[in-house]
Amino acid sequence: MTEDLRDALHRAATAGEPAVGDAFARFAAVKRRAAIARSATVAVVGLTAAATLFFMLPGLNSGDSGGSLTGGDATSSPPFKPVKHYEDRAAGFAFDYPSSWDVFNPSVGRSVDVAPAGDEALSVDTKVAFDCGAADRCAYVAERPTRTNVRVTWRDPAQVVALLASRTARGAVVATEPTLMDGRAGERHTITFPAEPSNLPHISEGPHPGYMFTWCASCEIASIVIPRWTGTASLLVEITSPAHDPASSADIDVIIQSLARA
Amino acid sequence: MADRASLRDRAFREFFDAEFRSLRRLAYLLTGNWTEAEDLAQETMVRVYRAWGQIAERDRPGAYARTVMVNRHRSMLRRTMVEAKYALHRVSDTVTEGAEADVELWEALKALPVKERQAVVLRFYEDLPIAEVAIALDVPPGTVKSMTHRALGRLREVLGPEKVPEMEDV
Numbered sequence: 001m002t003e004d005l006r007d008a009l010h011r012a013a014t015a016g017e018p019a020v021g022d023a024f025a026r027f028a029a030v031k032r033r034a035a036i037a038r039s040a041t042v043a044v045v046g047l048t049a050a051a052t053l054f055f056m057l058p059g060l061n062s063g064d065s066g067g068s069l070t071g072g073d074a075t076s077s078p079p080f081k082p083v084k085h086y087e088d089r090a091a092g093f094a095f096d097y098p099s100s101w102d103v104f105n106p107s108v109g110r111s112v113d114v115a116p117a118g119d120e121a122l123s124v125d126t127k128v129a130f131d132c133g134a135a136d137r138c139a140y141v142a143e144r145p146t147r148t149n150v151r152v153t154w155r156d157p158a159q160v161v162a163l164l165a166s167r168t169a170r171g172a173v174v175a176t177e178p179t180l181m182d183g184r185a186g187e188r189h190t191i192t193f194p195a196e197p198s199n200l201p202h203i204s205e206g207p208h209p210g211y212m213f214t215w216c217a218s219c220e221i222a223s224i225v226i227p228r229w230t231g232t233a234s235l236l237v238e239i240t241s242p243a244h245d246p247a248s249s250a251d252i253d254v255i256i257q258s259l260a261r262a
Numbered sequence: 263m264a265d266r267a268s269l270r271d272r273a274f275r276e277f278f279d280a281e282f283r284s285l286r287r288l289a290y291l292l293t294g295n296w297t298e299a300e301d302l303a304q305e306t307m308v309r310v311y312r313a314w315g316q317i318a319e320r321d322r323p324g325a326y327a328r329t330v331m332v333n334r335h336r337s338m339l340r341r342t343m344v345e346a347k348y349a350l351h352r353v354s355d356t357v358t359e360g361a362e363a364d365v366e367l368w369e370a371l372k373a374l375p376v377k378e379r380q381a382v383v384l385r386f387y388e389d390l391p392i393a394e395v396a397i398a399l400d401v402p403p404g405t406v407k408s409m410t411h412r413a414l415g416r417l418r419e420v421l422g423p424e425k426v427p428e429m430e431d432v
Contacts, residue, residue, distance in 0.1 A: 026300070030307075
């Protein structure tokens with residue numbers, strides 16, 4: 001009887017098995033990408049330990065968004081590193097970002113007023129475009145307590161590395177291993193954040209508790225902190241990429257769209 | 263220094279060539295999907311490579327690789343299992359690969375909790391003794407026994423007692 005199960009498993013293990021091909025060449029490519037992501041991980045963990053979280057100003061047209069940019073250090077400064085604070089109350093966004101960052105070049109985007117947080121459906125999209133420029137990392141936080149889809153269109157380059165990081169209750173920073181999303185133009189990837197925060201790493205402390213989703217493309221890292229949900233939510237990453245131009249900056253269009261509760 | 267590095271790389275390459283196929287098959291039994299199996303096997307090898315300096319002298323770096331793989335598998339599942347439940351974009355669920363072979367087996371395996379599935383695969387596909395399964399799963403040997411017992415019970419319900427052993431027979 002034991003042999004039947006073993007036989008079945010051995011048959012199953014080879015059913016439809018594709019050729020190994022040049023597996024080592026594939027390994028070399030994976031290793032290269034992992035090395036990039038590891039650099040990002042170390043950087044993310046290090047900065048997260050020193051600052052609240054990574055945040056980046058969105059490129060909002062000030063006439064549309066009503067956002068304000070404060071130039072000084074925020075009161076919500078982390079223990080180790082001063083941050084600056086950005087708010088866009090009309091759009092419901094707020095950010096803290098390390099005050100040492102001076103790389104933000106806002107690009108004109110469009111934001112639309114969204115309905116207040118709650119169970120009701122939010123019927124509008126908010127599109128935020130911002131330019132990571134020479135920054136090592138960009139981040140975006142959405143303070144939407146209802147279900148939220150965040151669609152990220154990554155223009156350049158093609159490869160996106162998703163990294164989830166979290167902070168434990170005692171303040172220690174734990175980074176998960178990077179999730180490599182080998183993006184090709186037009187692809188969509190989904191990472192779903194569950195209703196129960198314990199299922200995935202989450203930020204339990206700091207001024208913007210929630211889930212953090214960070215991605216890196218050739219180490220221009222972007223982070224999104226999503227507040228803890230009461231329901232389900234999805235993060236859609238739609239990768240669009242022209243040919244990579246090293247001289248170009250990486251623009252990110254972030255579309256935030258909330259869904260009605262099912 | 264360069265000689266040591268090239269020796270190291272050569273040794274790892276030999277290990278890779280010898281083990282990759284079987285690791286990928288193990289990954290396939292864990293994931294049910296050849297694409298994910300390839301990813302899991304490659305990620306595992308990257309980690310083994312990183313730790314090669316420490317593990318190369320061990321008698322069985324393959325055992326280390328399997329431990330890494332089951333841990334990576336669990337991490338992968340943490341990310342994707344909720345997606346499979348809620349997402350708009352379904353996680354690939356291609357049990358149809360090779361489905362002619364053992365659809366019932368696949369369905370039964372998929373239905374097992376992760377660690378039980380891992381325990382069954384490591385015990386009955388890899389033929390690892392309980393002690394090694396315990397190391398790979400980072401649980402006490404007694405837990406491996408109880409997980410295996412439960413898993414076999416579940417498999418027996420689906421596949422029938424003629425195909426799945428009683429725990430005492432193992």
